[in-house]
Amino acid sequence: MNVRGVEIDDTFAEAFAMSGAAIIITGPTRRWALNAATSITGFATSIIGCGCEAGIDRELGMRETPDHRPGVRVLILSMSPDELQKQLANRLGQCVLTAPGSACFSGVQGGPRLRLGDAIRYFGDGWQISKRLDDGRHFWRVPVMDGEFLCEATTGLVTQAVGGGNLLLMGRSYETTLRAAEAAIDAMRAMPDAIMPFPGGIVRSGTKIGGKYKGMLASTNDAYCPTLRGAVDSVIDASIGCVLEIVIDGLSEAAVAGAMRAGLRALVRLGPKRGAVRVGAGNYGGGLGPFKFHLKELVA
Amino acid sequence: MKPFTFILRGEPDQRLDCAPLVPERLAGLSTAEIARLPLNTTRKKITTGEMFRIRAGDLTSLRLEGGSERLDNIGEGLAAGSIEVEGHVGKAAGRNMSGGRLTIAGDAGPFAGSGMSGGRLEISGNAGDFLAAPFPGEIQGLRGGLVVVRGQAGERAGDRMRRGIIVIEKGTGDYAGSRMIAGTLIVMGSTGRLPGYLMRRGSLFLAEQVSLSPTFLPCGAFPFAFTRLFADHLKAESRAAARLLRGSFERYAGDMAVLGKGEVFVAARW
Numbered sequence: 001m002n003v004r005g006v007e008i009d010d011t012f013a014e015a016f017a018m019s020g021a022a023i024i025i026t027g028p029t030r031r032w033a034l035n036a037a038t039s040i041t042g043f044a045t046s047i048i049g050c051g052c053e054a055g056i057d058r059e060l061g062m063r064e065t066p067d068h069r070p071g072v073r074v075l076i077l078s079m080s081p082d083e084l085q086k087q088l089a090n091r092l093g094q095c096v097l098t099a100p101g102s103a104c105f106s107g108v109q110g111g112p113r114l115r116l117g118d119a120i121r122y123f124g125d126g127w128q129i130s131k132r133l134d135d136g137r138h139f140w141r142v143p144v145m146d147g148e149f150l151c152e153a154t155t156g157l158v159t160q161a162v163g164g165g166n167l168l169l170m171g172r173s174y175e176t177t178l179r180a181a182e183a184a185i186d187a188m189r190a191m192p193d194a195i196m197p198f199p200g201g202i203v204r205s206g207t208k209i210g211g212k213y214k215g216m217l218a219s220t221n222d223a224y225c226p227t228l229r230g231a232v233d234s235v236i237d238a239s240i241g242c243v244l245e246i247v248i249d250g251l252s253e254a255a256v257a258g259a260m261r262a263g264l265r266a267l268v269r270l271g272p273k274r275g276a277v278r279v280g281a282g283n284y285g286g287g288l289g290p291f292k293f294h295l296k297e298l299v300a
Numbered sequence: 301m302k303p304f305t306f307i308l309r310g311e312p313d314q315r316l317d318c319a320p321l322v323p324e325r326l327a328g329l330s331t332a333e334i335a336r337l338p339l340n341t342t343r344k345k346i347t348t349g350e351m352f353r354i355r356a357g358d359l360t361s362l363r364l365e366g367g368s369e370r371l372d373n374i375g376e377g378l379a380a381g382s383i384e385v386e387g388h389v390g391k392a393a394g395r396n397m398s399g400g401r402l403t404i405a406g407d408a409g410p411f412a413g414s415g416m417s418g419g420r421l422e423i424s425g426n427a428g429d430f431l432a433a434p435f436p437g438e439i440q441g442l443r444g445g446l447v448v449v450r451g452q453a454g455e456r457a458g459d460r461m462r463r464g465i466i467v468i469e470k471g472t473g474d475y476a477g478s479r480m481i482a483g484t485l486i487v488m489g490s491t492g493r494l495p496g497y498l499m500r501r502g503s504l505f506l507a508e509q510v511s512l513s514p515t516f517l518p519c520g521a522f523p524f525a526f527t528r529l530f531a532d533h534l535k536a537e538s539r540a541a542a543r544l545l546r547g548s549f550e551r552y553a554g555d556m557a558v559l560g561k562g563e564v565f566v567a568a569r570w
Contacts, residue, residue: 026525028523066528066529067525067528067529068528068532068534069525101523103525123331127561129501129561129563130482131484131502131503131526131530132463133465133529133530133533134418134420134444134445134446134464134465135533137529139526139529147522147523147524148522148524148525148526148531150524150525150526220504
């Protein structure tokens, strides 16, 4: 399928169910809310090595946050509720509790609960203060050296979050492909409930499952490596000089589809001369993941 | 549907126990059966029908017209629905409430909201002593819910409260928040002597400067994020409280004569 000069592969991205959570981090200024959010989403690019995938969903204005301070909504996803709880508690304790002036609130209402403040309140060493409002919300106030850390007791667990939505961007040169990826990421970041967890939202080291060496869970996606063209069973022809991938996680199938759709539109808008000439997606034949995002349906 | 209405025929000549007049205890009764319910507290029997003219209506929404400070235990054990009183009430209004809404247009006697664990109690006039306090021998006062007093409260408001929020808009008598176990007590207007006396935990907000017991220690002023949450939460219930909570506070920790994990917030600008 060719849309305004950009070839869209007749394929689909295959994605998996994950456990997800959203939290809202606020700070005295936008700078400190972002510092805490950047820290908690650090080293969280891939479940393979990081234990979770995390990213900034969007920035929140002072009118949108519970305590009327600048804030950031962060999504964290992992393979199981238990692992997600562990990651959430560790990261909250090391990256948000520690950030000057920070506070943390639930980003998902209702549903099963994951412990936030409930998991780190004992840092207060007996001086933590519980505050429960009659609408059911519960908060912990933990004394710290700059005053106190306010943290909602729990946040909602999304059991049907989706991880592994992806787009493979193929361009003639390194410059055009990177430009295409940046344009796609800029459009996708505006979409709610979805994150692109890799550095700047883009991954250049796409993977295939397994490898020739014992113990390797994943290794380089040789079929898309331009330098291996001819040496392996390559799927890119001589016109492709560079391939970049965008991985998308979201709190729902619709959120991932929405972000992928926004990315595809941006790629088509940019066109093949300045951006990607071809767009594909990664899958495992469709037998593993319950979610399939067909590129043709998304650009239709 | 119109509320089920009780219209007081005249001033009672004895104190009345109005505890039966709550939606859950009236559910399933006919108007005639309701009229036969005894309310007497002396040996002289007096029934609901003798004291009130009854206008049938929705039994989940009760209305009492014509109040008296001899109407005791109004809304006792209220769990759901609403009771609206157009006048004064006697002691222990809203005692052991766990849900629903009790609205009193006049004054309330002592022990209003005593033992409450949920729901909303609003008193448009003044409240007597021991607002939301436990009865003698009980360990906890307010255990949840929201109490709003538009006027003044008497002595020892919020005594031994354990959870929940009390808002008093025009001041209290002595020992506001005495022996608090936890929870939040917000007082606009003046307070009497020794607010927070022997409080163990909990938060006491005071709009006006006050002489605290020397067993409270000044901690300084900080931008407390949680006060903004409370301001938003209370905006619809008490605009004065919301305005107070949006301000800044000096914090005092105490009462060091006991556990010392309580806090008194005194408005820095009000």
